[in-house]
Amino acid sequence: MHLVWEEQNGQRVPECTLGELCAEIFAPLSRSDQRRKGEMYLRGLLSAGGRKTMRNIAACVGDRAAEQSLHHFISSSPWEWDAVRAALARFLERSVRPRAWVAHSVIIPKAGRHSVGVARRFVPSLGQVVNSQEVFGIWAAAEGVSSPVNWRLTLSDDWRDGPRLGDPGIAESSLAETPLECVAQGALQAQAWVGGAPRPVVLDLPDTDPAAVARRFGAAGLPFVAGVRGSARVAPAAPGLLGREVREIPAHQLLRMVRTLRRPVTWTDPVTMGTRTSLVAAVPVRLPGTHRNLVLLGEWTGTEGWPQQCWLTDLTDAPWGALLRLAKLAQRVAADFSEVSVDVGMVDFEGRSFGGWHRHTTLASAAHAVHALTTRYRPQPVARPA
Secondary structure, three states, X not given: OOOEEEOOOOOEEEHHHHHHHHHHHOOOOOXXXXXXXXXXXXXXXXXXXXXXXXXHHHHHHOOHHHHHHHHHXXXXXXXXXXXXXXXXXXXXXXXXOOOEEEEEEEEEEOOOOOOOOOEEEEEOOOOEEEEEEEEEEEEEEOOOXXXXXXXXXXXXXXHHOHHHHHOOOOOHXXXXXXXXXXXXXXXXXXXXXXXXXXXXXXXXXXXXOHHHHHHHHHHHOOOEEEEEOOXXXXXXXXXXXXXXXXXXXXXXXXXXXXXXXOEEEXXXXXXXXXXXXXXXXXXXXXXXXXXXXXXXXXXXXXOOOOOOEEEEEOOOOOOHHHHHHHHOHHHHHHHHHHHHHOOOOOOOOOOOOHHHHHXXXXXHHHHHHHHHHHHHOOOOOOOOOO
């Protein structure tokens, strides 16, 4: 008989799943009291109503004394979050059998200036400057479910000065990480945790030079599928395909020139889990200043006009359908972040401690995994031919 633990929102989480995950991810913690507090905090993230503040978490799993103890466990206890994340990644490797690492960027608005990593930054999607944190997650993703395994928090130049740099949890290298480096380092670390053949990294860094993305992931030895703007300039690697000499032109213009090559591809909508069909075309290209052949992939949702989305990838031998379905995993992650991660408190940490932020997001990632695997997971569809 499987015991169940009732969630605040009425969902039922099998106790066996929670217990199995806790036993695995907290095994690297050397002290029994740390393992106990880790499980307590994880249960609080899953059960507390509203924002997952330390007070609300403690109220669900203990008393006022528990609040102080949990605060110390998260903000200043010396346990290593990387070891817990590595165990979580290996757990998901068996449970999800992910197809790709997906990089997901998040802007977290904050009211004050004291939370770790907060700065005023322009947010293109909002068209304004926002007092916020900027974070990058690396997710293990399959068509039916996704879960975060690693996180990077960007730190502005302000964090180089004054007592903020005195936080022993902040490595000097963290102060120099660009968005591209956050994604590359996060993915490399996740891949090292699970081992095996390098898994594709799906990413979208619209403000980063695509050539820089290709060089960085080429050096890392990780294949990539990167969303790019239609205005990104590319050169056909096989000019004869077009019947005439073509130099560097915008990606969307090149794709429109080869639109007669389009073919239908089916993929799974991450919200409805229904089957959808897009038209896709791909063409081998090179980027300015690089010598590697890449593939430019375009998607049309109608029969006319410009492609709605463009991607560049170094998976030059992959079928077009497989490439599109890899790219669409980014939608799976975005949906899971909004519907699961936010609910388990991923964006709720308010402390000033760099280490505290990483420990909180590590346990929130574990809470996401429990929630996603037991309430949202659907078996992956049988592999389809391109």
